[in-house]
Amino acid sequence: MMWLTWRQFRMQGAVALGALAAFGVFLLVTGRNMRAGFAEIRAACGSGCGDSLNSYVQEQQTLAGLVGAVLIAAPALLGMVWGAPLVAREVESGTHRLIWNQSISRTRWLLVRLLIVGAAAVLVTGVLSLMVTWWARPIDAIAQDRFTPLVFEARGVVPLGYAAFAFAVGACTGLLVRRTMPAVVVTMAVVLGVQLLVPLAVRPHLMTPTTATVPVTGPEDWSKSGITGVGLRHRGSGSDTRLEVTVSMAGDWVVSGPGTAVNASGKVARGAEICAHQGFPPRADCIEAMKIRVDVAYQPKDRYWTFQLLEAGIYVLLAGLLTWGGTAWLRRRPA
Structure with missing residues (x-):
């Protein structure tokens, strides 16, 4: 079963590795150039570099936004390209009947495919997250805005949970609708909707904020x-x-x-x-x-990794529930 899964997805894996390598080279070159720019500014102005560094960060914002967008989009794309066809393609071509009539059970067939291809999707996203986090470290150290939605979702461990969730959505959607293209469209809509909903409706309530009264x-x-x-x-x-x-x-x-x-x-x-x-x-x-003073509610910066782990855990939990639901449904559906 593992050998068959590898045979079917080796081309997609090779394409992903090639794209990952190319993006890594791009990040390495631009990241080193960016660090050289920061070093040049610090060497020129000594200890009073605040305004110059902030200006340089502003100059890098367009590139930083594009780099972050790649990482945010990657899990959704993997869910659409790898997850949605996982079962739907087999049903469309009719090969599922041959596979399900072998000695291996439907549940084991599905779980092996989910674990192997899903782990590959999480691994690819994890490597991307490491590279982007390294690349953006000088910008993050100056901007101090890691809680900003588009930044938060492109750093740390949240992309890994997001990848697991997006892949599970794609696989389960394909299992239910049994057609590849509709499954791709539904996956895109669901993942995009969750990605917009979580920062607005879920993340602010993960922990009770700290309140303070600050002088104006x-x-x-x-x-x-x-x-x-x-x-x-x-x-x-x-x-x-x-x-x-x-x-x-x-x-x-x-x-x-x-x-x-x-x-x-x-x-x-x-x-x-x-x-x-x-x-x-x-x-x-x-x-x-x-x-004169004003009341402020805020999440302290030392809670950053707690928020990262909590949100990633929510995505992993949702992925697990989708996997359980998909395998339970597969056991009961007719061939």
């Missing part, structure tokens, strides 16, 4: 608050003027949206309390003297 200083003195960025916006007018605050924190994932500034007693600060009489933006000394 003036634009000239934001660094004193311990946050890396503050966006201020006026709402209302006159004595009802309120200050809407957006906070960003390096490496942390701020899950709360823009918050309304409050005064020392915890009530919404209005009018003179936010120095509205001074115009916008307010002066740092005035707004700091008023002790």
